[in-house]
Amino acid sequence: MTAEMDPATDGAMSYVYAVGRAGTPVETALAGRQGLEGTPLRTVRAGDLVALVSSVPSASYGAEGVQAQMEDLGRLEVLARTHHAVVEAAYEHATVLPMRLATVYLGDGRVREMLGEREPEFSALLARLEGHVELGVKVYADPREAVAVSSREAEADTTDRPGRAYLQRRRAQQQNHRATYRAAGAVAAGVSDRVAGIAEAHVTHRPQQGELTEAAGENIVNDAYLVHGTRAGAFRAALAGLGDDVPGVRVEITGPWAPYSFATPPEAGGGEPR
Amino acid sequence: MSDSLAGRMGASSAASPYGQQQSSANLADILERVLDKGVVIAGDIQINLLDIELLTIKLRLLVASVDKAKEMGIDWWEHDPSLSSRARTERPEARGASRDDAAGSQVEAENARLRAEIAELRAAVGLPAAGSGQESLPGRPGVEHAEGEESK
Numbered sequence: 001m002t003a004e005m006d007p008a009t010d011g012a013m014s015y016v017y018a019v020g021r022a023g024t025p026v027e028t029a030l031a032g033r034q035g036l037e038g039t040p041l042r043t044v045r046a047g048d049l050v051a052l053v054s055s056v057p058s059a060s061y062g063a064e065g066v067q068a069q070m071e072d073l074g075r076l077e078v079l080a081r082t083h084h085a086v087v088e089a090a091y092e093h094a095t096v097l098p099m100r101l102a103t104v105y106l107g108d109g110r111v112r113e114m115l116g117e118r119e120p121e122f123s124a125l126l127a128r129l130e131g132h133v134e135l136g137v138k139v140y141a142d143p144r145e146a147v148a149v150s151s152r153e154a155e156a157d158t159t160d161r162p163g164r165a166y167l168q169r170r171r172a173q174q175q176n177h178r179a180t181y182r183a184a185g186a187v188a189a190g191v192s193d194r195v196a197g198i199a200e201a202h203v204t205h206r207p208q209q210g211e212l213t214e215a216a217g218e219n220i221v222n223d224a225y226l227v228h229g230t231r232a233g234a235f236r237a238a239l240a241g242l243g244d245d246v247p248g249v250r251v252e253i254t255g256p257w258a259p260y261s262f263a264t265p266p267e268a269g270g271g272e273p274r
Numbered sequence: 275m276s277d278s279l280a281g282r283m284g285a286s287s288a289a290s291p292y293g294q295q296q297s298s299a300n301l302a303d304i305l306e307r308v309l310d311k312g313v314v315i316a317g318d319i320q321i322n323l324l325d326i327e328l329l330t331i332k333l334r335l336l337v338a339s340v341d342k343a344k345e346m347g348i349d350w351w352e353h354d355p356s357l358s359s360r361a362r363t364e365r366p367e368a369r370g371a372s373r374d375d376a377a378g379s380q381v382e383a384e385n386a387r388l389r390a391e392i393a394e395l396r397a398a399v400g401l402p403a404a405g406s407g408q409e410s411l412p413g414r415p416g417v418e419h420a421e422g423e424e425s426k
Contacts, residue, residue, distance in 0.1 A: 019313070063319055077301055084304045098312040104319040114315065125313070136303060162384065163391035205310075208302050222306075254299070260307035264314060 012055035013062075014044070014105045017086040018258075019115065019122055020096035022050050029093035036082050044108045046115035049122055052090055053111060056104065066102045091258040095130045097122060098258050125263060132200070133229045133256035137191055137239065138208070139249065141184035142217025143177040146248030180248040181220070187243045187251060188221040194238045199225035203261045217250060224261040232256045 015036055020026035022045050030041045035054030043050040059065055069075040080101060087098040105111045115122070192202065207219040227235045236253055243251040 013319070016317070061319060066319060076305075080301070080304050080308050083308050084299070087308075098308070100312040100314045101308040102319070103313075103315060103317040106318045110318055114317075118315065122313075161391065162387040163395065166384070166388060205306060208306070213302050214300060254303055257307065260311035263312050 012107075013058050014053045014108050014111050015056045015061060016051050016053050016099050016103045016105065016111060016114075017041075017083060018052045018090050018096035018098050019118075019126075020050055020052065020090065020094050021123075021126055022048050024094035026050060026052060026090050026094040026096055030086070030089055033086075033089065035086050036079065041086065044111045044115070046112040047119055049115045049119060051111050051115055052086065052096065053108070054086075061102070061104050066104065070102070087258050087260075091133075095126060095132070096258065097125055097129070097263045098260050129226075129259050129262060131229050132226050132259055132262070133232055134259040134261055135199075135225050135227055135232060135235055135256055136205075136252075136254035137221070137223050137225065138215075138219055138252045138254070139184055139188040139191070139221040139243070140215055140217035140252065141180050141220050142248045142250065143173070143180040144248075145217065146176050146180045176248070183246045184220050184243075184249045187246060187249050190242060191221070191223070191239065191251070194242065195225060195227075195235055198231050198235045198238060199227050201226035201262055205261070215250075215252065217248070224257075226259055226262045227256075229256070 017035065018026075027043050027045075027050055030052065033041050035041045036056050037054075037060070039054045039056065041052060041054050044053050045051075060069065069079055083101050087096065090096045091098075105114065192199075203224050205222040205224060207222045209219065213219060225235065232255070239251060239253060243249045
């Protein structure tokens with residue numbers, strides 16, 4: 001919309017993507033890049049911390065504007081992907097704390113105040129997460145896939161007894177269903193064992209459902225692991241092939257991500273925000 | 275996916291994945307993180323708390339537990355064709371007729387065969403024919419009217 005936005009304009013507010021440490025590449029690495037609304041990214045410093053921000057028009061990022069954006073999946077996607085892209089680009093160069101989507105201040109002065117107030121908390125989190133990445137592990141159960149594999153031959157010779165064939169099929173489906181979920185559970189249980197020496201922390205997310213979930217089957221486990229960046233490869237290797245030999249069970253690894261799931265203070269309970 | 279984040283630990287100039295993983299990462303995975311995770315601090319811009327609650331619930335429906343939402347009595351998405359495949363197929367005007375009909379007639383054909391076979395089996399073991407109340411002779415014709423069956 002407003003590629004014209006001048007950061008100095010009165011109507012502009014400061015959108016915070018992430019917070020990092022002063023003196024790290026985050027201060028310079030993203031110079032020239034653009035954030036939301038096509039405005040340039042910049043840093044705001046206070047003490048030892050810097051916030052990665054860009055100016056956004058108050059019309060779209062005031063209370064009503066943000067809400068309108070979030071209510072519209074198309075706009076929300078742009079917002080979320082842009083936010084994420086900035087965090088990710090920053091994380092390539094330095095450890096930063098990703099802010100939650102739509103953390104907006106009236107101006108850079110307010111961002112500085114916030115940094116000052118949060119300094120101890122942010123410094124502790126940055127120290128803990130330094131050099132670490134997050135890897136997602138999702139386990140899916142797809143009984144239909146398992147059935148498709150096992151019941152193909154059975155069908156041929158029963159066409160003259162459809163009732164029996166139907167019952168057999170139903171029974172096979174149910175057994176398959178149970179077996180697939182059991183197998184998926186076993187595979188999921190194997191994950192933490194395999195990565196035991198590699199991951200340093202672990203949180204459980206809600207399994208994903210709904211239209212945005214593109215994958216086939218049901219997501220039964222959706223976890224995130226905190227791993228040192230140098231060990232991300234080892235993490236993937238440790239899980240390589242897991243579930244490959246189990247029909248109807250699939251393991252998907254995502255990331256590395258900036259450690260979003262570990263940037264919440266411990267009181268927040270990790271997995272289930274209230 | 276991309277090794278970009280790990281990449282920074284070693285080579286300083288990983289070829290810009292900015293905008294790369296961005297497009298490939300699953301939106302559900304991204305929303306899950308940028309909405310639910312990360313550092314949560316109150317900015318200057320506050321959305322009405324009640325609205326945030328609603329919003330969060332709605333968004334969760336997209337990435338999280340539908341069952342939980344249903345427990346809470348929230349099911350509007352089932353009627354929103356852009357969110358629910360069920361709504362799409364239930365709405366007559368949005369219905370992909372050809373495909374559903376093909377599937378439907380297949381099911382009907384199977385039902386018919388099943389009913390015939392059940393009647394046969396019942397006859398074989400001396401049970402009355404299906405259709406509970408009114409009796410037709412153990413045999414076939416009576417079964418044809420048992421049309422109430424919804425085939426899941």
